[in-house]
Amino acid sequence: MTESASIKQLLESAILAPSGDNCQPWHFAVTGARIRLYNLPEKDTSVYNHRQSASLVAHGAALENLTIAASTQGLRPKFSLFPEPAEPNLVADINLEPMSGLPDPLYAFLEGRATNRKRYDRSYQLSGEERRQLLSCACEGVDGVVRIFEDPREKQTLARAISINDRMVFENRGLHDFLYDHIRWDNEEALRTRDGLDFQTLELSAMDAVAFRAFRNWALLRLATPFGVTRIIGKTAETLALSSSALGAVVIVGNDPAAYVNAGRLFQRVWLEATRLGLSFQPTAGIAFLIGQVASGAGGAFSPEQAALLKRCGEEVGALVGDPASSAFLLFRIGRSAPPSARSLRIPVEVVTG
Structure with a gap:
């Protein structure tokens, strides 16, 4: 797999993350094996998103997805949060590094994760x-x-x-x-x-x-x-x-x-x-x-x-x-x-x- 194809696969996993009202407030800038994750404030202007807190939660979910997906390629994202104080919309600067170890088993469930607003079975107790x-x-x-x-x-x-x-x-x-x-x-x-x-x-x-x-x-x-x-x-x-x-x-x-x-x-x-x-x-x-x-x-x-x-x-x-x-x-x-x-x-x- 080429580097660009590898990065694309990781980002396809990242954007499966949830976001408030599915606003998807992210933009990814890619240079080689370096990824910069930006917040787009105009995507979520809701009352919920005071100080961009809801969007930042979405970015965290995207970073976790990316981390999980990277493990299947023998990679580990090393990221710095808010690396440039003068650029508050730059959420993370991500560099991909080789890693040893097994792929994260949660990768198989990235696409299956979904919100379920149905009524649940009240009689069921967690094991x-x-x-x-x-x-x-x-x-x-x-x-x-x-x-x-x-x-x-x-x-x-x-x-x-x-x-x-x-x-x-x-x-x-x-x-x-x-x-x-x-x-x-x-x-x-x-x-x-x-x-x-x-x-x-x-x-x-x-x-x-x-x-x-x-x-x-x-x-x-x-x-x-x-x-x-x-x-x-x-x-x-x-x-x-x-x-x-x-x-x-x-x-x-x-x-x-x-x-x-x-x-x-x-x-x-x-x-x-x-x-x-x-x-x-x-x-x-x-x-x-x-x-x-x-x-x-x-x-x-x-x-x-x-x-x-x-x-x-x-x-x-x-x-x-x-x-x-x-x-x-x-x-x-x-x-x-x-x-x-x-x-x-x-x-x-x-x-x-x-």
Whole structure:
């Protein structure tokens, strides 16, 4: 395999990484065996992406994919995060070096990893081996831990936090508009853009699908809000979360840009391990970004009532995962269910390199 073909194969694996609303905020500049990973701030302008935290998580997942794929070629990426302070959008400078050792077994699951928003089998409990494998996930050089919550009271606390995120999407104009701008309503639109969220991936019931389409109209949604519709949406999300065998968190020490990249690396590894185990997985990280934003004192995107709700939510979640003002954390739900109805697409690697 030529060097250029080898690099292309690695980048094809890297871009399989997840990103918020499938925005794919990356660009790769390749020179020989050197790869520079750039963040594209214009790709994700959502309220979630305060200080580019959501995009940095996506970059971390892409770096982990690249690391896993490189192992199958006898290579190890040596990367420096944010190597040039004057160029904050340069996330990583990557050099490929020879390595000995076996290929990472998670490579076989890069393409199979997918978000599954279906209701999970509430009766299924994680086996001891599944729990052990998930908790043992680690990335070289990353100071972080994986937490699994199966106690009903702890699950209730996290499920309530997840419900607040979904409620916020329909009460905060910025969150609402960004989501609807990134829904791809049919296969034709999904294939044309190759980004955003395929409507089918939302796994909505027929009745919920009708309501979701109707609430694209902000004025109509405002008329319905006094009747408790956003609270009903939140309660539905809470019930869905509680159908999971467990709720989980990846927690990284620190909350600087590198911490969010590292959170993305470890989160991706947990997700791939869940895929290897045949488990269904849904990231529920949105609420973590909102909590972190308010905890940092930057709550200008929210009404006073919304900011107060997020502050209380952060205190409850923080009691389980750590202070959101001094750590980067991401939540997920895990269990068993039918396969997802659809998968999000990717922009071709030729478009995101240069």
